[in-house]
Amino acid sequence: MDLQKYRKLFLEETRAHLDALDQEILRLEDEADAEVVDTIFRRAHSIKGMAASMGYEPIVDIAHALEDLLGKVREGVHDVTRVTVDLLLAGRDGLWHLVEAVETEAALVAPAELIAQLRGRNSAPARPEHGGVAAAAEPEPSVEPPAGTAFNYRIRFSATAALPAARAFQAAKLVESLAMTVSPTPDDLRKGSFDGTLRLALREAFPPDLRTRLEAIPGVEAIEEESAQVADVPTPAPVAEPPAKAQRIEVPSQIRVDTKVLDNFVDMVGELLTVNNQIREISRGLFSEELQQSVESLQRITEDLYQQVLQSRMVPFGLIGDRLPRVVRDLARKLGKDIDFALQGTDVELDRSLIDNLSDPLLHLIRNALDHGLETPAERVASGKPPSGKLAVKATQEESFVHIEIGDDGRGILRDRVLDRAISRNLVRQSDAVGLTDTEVFGLLFRPGFSTADQVSDVSGRGVGLDVVKTAVESIGGEILVRSEAARGTTFSLRIPARVAIIPVFLVRAGEQMFALPIAKVSRARWIDREEVQTVGGRSNVLLEGRAVTYYNLARLIGIQESFFEPDEIMVFQYERGGETMLIGIDQFIEEREVYLKTAPHPLDRVRGLLGLTLVRGVPVYVLDPGMMVWTHV
Amino acid sequence: MARVLIVDDAAFMRSMIRDILTKNGFEVAGEAGNGNEAIRLYDEQKPDLVTMDIVMPLKSGIEATREIIAKYPDAQIVICSALGQETLVMEAMEVGAKDFIVKPFKEEQVLEICRRLASPA
Numbered sequence: 215m216d217l218q219k220y221r222k223l224f225l226e227e228t229r230a231h232l233d234a235l236d237q238e239i240l241r242l243e244d245e246a247d248a249e250v251v252d253t254i255f256r257r258a259h260s261i262k263g264m265a266a267s268m269g270y271e272p273i274v275d276i277a278h279a280l281e282d283l284l285g286k287v288r289e290g291v292h293d294v295t296r297v298t299v300d301l302l303l304a305g306r307d308g309l310w311h312l313v314e315a316v317e318t319e320a321a322l323v324a325p326a327e328l329i330a331q332l333r334g335r336n337s338a339p340a341r342p343e344h345g346g347v348a349a350a351a352e353p354e355p356s357v358e359p360p361a362g363t364a365f366n367y368r369i370r371f372s373a374t375a376a377l378p379a380a381r382a383f384q385a386a387k388l389v390e391s392l393a394m395t396v397s398p399t400p401d402d403l404r405k406g407s408f409d410g411t412l413r414l415a416l417r418e419a420f421p422p423d424l425r426t427r428l429e430a431i432p433g434v435e436a437i438e439e440e441s442a443q444v445a446d447v448p449t450p451a452p453v454a455e456p457p458a459k460a461q462r463i464e465v466p467s468q469i470r471v472d473t474k475v476l477d478n479f480v481d482m483v484g485e486l487l488t489v490n491n492q493i494r495e496i497s498r499g500l501f502s503e504e505l506q507q508s509v510e511s512l513q514r515i516t517e518d519l520y521q522q523v524l525q526s527r528m529v530p531f532g533l534i535g536d537r538l539p540r541v542v543r544d545l546a547r548k549l550g551k552d553i554d555f556a557l558q559g560t561d562v563e564l565d566r567s568l569i570d571n572l573s574d575p576l577l578h579l580i581r582n583a584l585d586h587g588l589e590t591p592a593e594r595v596a597s598g599k600p601p602s603g604k605l606a607v608k609a610t611q612e613e614s615f616v617h618i619e620i621g622d623d624g625r626g627i628l629r630d631r632v633l634d635r636a637i638s639r640n641l642v643r644q645s646d647a648v649g650l651t652d653t654e655v656f657g658l659l660f661r662p663g664f665s666t667a668d669q670v671s672d673v674s675g676r677g678v679g680l681d682v683v684k685t686a687v688e689s690i691g692g693e694i695l696v697r698s699e700a701a702r703g704t705t706f707s708l709r710i711p712a713r714v715a716i717i718p719v720f721l722v723r724a725g726e727q728m729f730a731l732p733i734a735k736v737s738r739a740r741w742i743d744r745e746e747v748q749t750v751g752g753r754s755n756v757l758l759e760g761r762a763v764t765y766y767n768l769a770r771l772i773g774i775q776e777s778f779f780e781p782d783e784i785m786v787f788q789y790e791r792g793g794e795t796m797l798i799g800i801d802q803f804i805e806e807r808e809v810y811l812k813t814a815p816h817p818l819d820r821v822r823g824l825l826g827l828t829l830v831r832g833v834p835v836y837v838l839d840p841g842m843m844v845w846t847h848v
Numbered sequence: 849m850a851r852v853l854i855v856d857d858a859a860f861m862r863s864m865i866r867d868i869l870t871k872n873g874f875e876v877a878g879e880a881g882n883g884n885e886a887i888r889l890y891d892e893q894k895p896d897l898v899t900m901d902i903v904m905p906l907k908s909g910i911e912a913t914r915e916i917i918a919k920y921p922d923a924q925i926v927i928c929s930a931l932g933q934e935t936l937v938m939e940a941m942e943v944g945a946k947d948f949i950v951k952p953f954k955e956e957q958v959l960e961i962c963r964r965l966a967s968p969a
Contacts, residue, residue, distance in 0.1 A: 220860060220863065220864060223859060223860045223863060224860050227858055227859055227860050253905070255903075256857070256903050256904070256905060259903045259930065260857060260858050260903070262930060263858065263861060263901075263930045263951045264858055264860045264861065266930065266931070266951050266952040267860070267861070267864055267951055267952040267953060268952075269952070278932070281932070376931060376950035377929065377931070377933070377934045377937055377948070377950055379934050379938070380929070380934045380937040380938050380941070380948060383937075383938040383941060384941060384947065384948070387941060387942075400938070400942070403938060404935060404938045404939070404942070406935075430960075430964065432957055432961075
């Protein structure tokens with residue numbers, strides 16, 4: 215049998231079980247629900263069966279140890295304590311690592327220590343089923359021979375057969391069904407008395423038919439005669455063949471689709487819309503009502519198709535949200551903090567590509583909250599709070615946006631401390647500090663290089679990185695805000711588009727190339743005279759309402775060949791951020807349109823200010839935020 | 849051609865049994881992922897043979913076997929068992945399963961048992 219063929223299926227199915235296990239085990243910590251225990255048991259069992267079929271013995275061993283541990287929980291031998299949950303999680307993780315090894319075709323090594331830990335929690339022998347034959351003391355089985363019996367037979371079973379007692383049971387049932395007496399009886403066998411041999415008494419020599427049927431049972435090693443006399447044997451009634459019936463093929467109602475295919479759909483349908491628009495423009499000039507009507511219905515269908523394609527990409531927030539309880543638990547334990555974690559809105563849907571980009575920022579914020587935001591139980595008690603800190607992640611849908619709030623009831627962000635740090639880092643002038651609103655002050659946290667964490671911690675690094683979070687959120691067309699109250703806690707709010715980032719842009723030409731600039735980032739568009747640009751020492755300025763504003767030619771800023779054509783008037787876009795203003799000059803304004811923003815492929819995704827790529831008439835176009843390019847380098 | 853209903857909550861296991869059986873002349877009458885589906889498909893398809901997993905969500909293979917046998921006493925059900933399920937296997941045979949195969953499956957053994965059950969002497 216070609217096992218490699220099954221590997222993919224094994225990986226998929228096992229991973230799905232492991233993902234679910236994570237959450238179910240954690241649920242056990244809150245409430246030792248018997249149904250959850252059963253579900254967990256079933257998953258471990260299913261994994262064991264699959265792994266055994268693939269010959270992945272180390273996986274079988276862990277799954278089996280988990281099963282035994284769960285068996286003890288189920289029987290009430292073990293309470294579900296934190297330690298039990300730890301063990302279950304450790305077992306689940308052990309499985310995960312081995313499954314990863316299967317994926318990478320690395321050698322599978324049985325984690326002896328883990329298995330010992332799992333086994334340590336229960337007193338069951340290592341692999342009881344391998345024993346199969348119960349070693350328990352059992353009285354010498356004696357057959358009560360029916361009157362007139364003279365033949366005694368012994369049926370010996372191989373101790374190495376799988377489930378020998380069950381095979382013996384099968385044989386005993388067969389013998390019993392023929393109105394013969396067997397010892398141990400099937401009932402005895404179910405109670406666990408089996409020493410490897412069945413005994414039966416017959417009134418005549420072993421009927422050949424019965425012998426054949428018994429010998430066909432796997433594990434039957436030998437049928438031996440002990441003594442001989444006379445009797446008769448009824449023959450078994452033949453089993454009627456069930457009638458055949460009309461055939462039907464079951465087709466699953468859901469199929470798996472590679473996300474790349476979905477990405478291609480969006481691109482292609484986007485292109486279709488573009489072409490549709492072009493045809494519509496052309497048809498207007500042709501004054502054919504019929505043509506125009508056809509084009510209109512084509513447009514409607516295409517737009518519906520586009521909506522459907524977008525809908526097919528929607529996944530629940532739970533896809534990442536459901537992993538958070540585990541992350542929070544592990545981190546909290548590591549940091550010695552007690553955390554009540556609440557997760558809401560896992561069924562809120564958003565585009566698959568957004569979920570991918572959301573996971574890092576979300577984890578970052580959660581690590582920050584656990585590491586810096588929430589206090590230790592001792593600190594909390596000292597400040598009159600309950601010892602357990604609260605952390606909540608909540609997703610809600612509001613029209614075409616998803617809001618995600620990450621809130622804690624920790625120490626809060628201290629305004630003065632933020633300001634001190636910002637001043638010392640030259641992010642803000644001492645004289646301006648007083649007049650800043652709280653929102654503005656907390657906004658400083660997102661500036662590059664800002665840090666309030668005084669010590670290095672291996673949980674959230676140096677406390678740097680809120681700027682990275684902001685960049686990541688903005689790169690998917692979202693925004694991030696923070697509210698905080700000293701001693702009361704901090705809440706980060708993310709607002710991101712629910713559907714794939716379809717953003718309105720200005721399509722422009724810089725040098726000989728086309729670029730897209732998101733309209734939301736531009737505060738004004740205007741024309742200026744070329745003469746208004748004053749260049750001194752390589753830096754260009756434009757006098758705007760009496761104040762000198764930095765000016766960049768977009769082509770020069772990016773570092774591409776500039777246009778040779780120098781018209782008298784230049785179109786400029788005004789960008790503002792944190793009290794700073796600049797102007798970006800372009801060579802030609804093409805049009806305003808909505809585009810589907812795709813994350814740039816690695817390593818382009820690392821380029822600051824490059825938000826992504828989009829296709830315009832089949833040509834890839836960079837989507838840029840000049841503000842990010844200029845200001846993050848300060 | 850013997851028609852078989854394959855019951856297992858793991859698609860992996862179903863595909864393994866399916867492959868063994870179909871390349872050896874069996875025809876798959878249906879596949880079920882839990883006991884309830886198994887009962888429904890049995891009613892609908894009346895297969896010649898059922899391979900029945902024990903541990904499944906919603907309804908176990910033992911319960912499904914019991915219910916199928918209650919309605920169709922001649923149903924040929926072979927239990928798919930894992931190591932360590934000795935008592936469950938016995939219980940399943942007690943309620944009417946005819947035989948069992950043990951994971952990891954050995955192709956010859958699966959075939960031998962399935963052929964025997966699908967064409968009773």
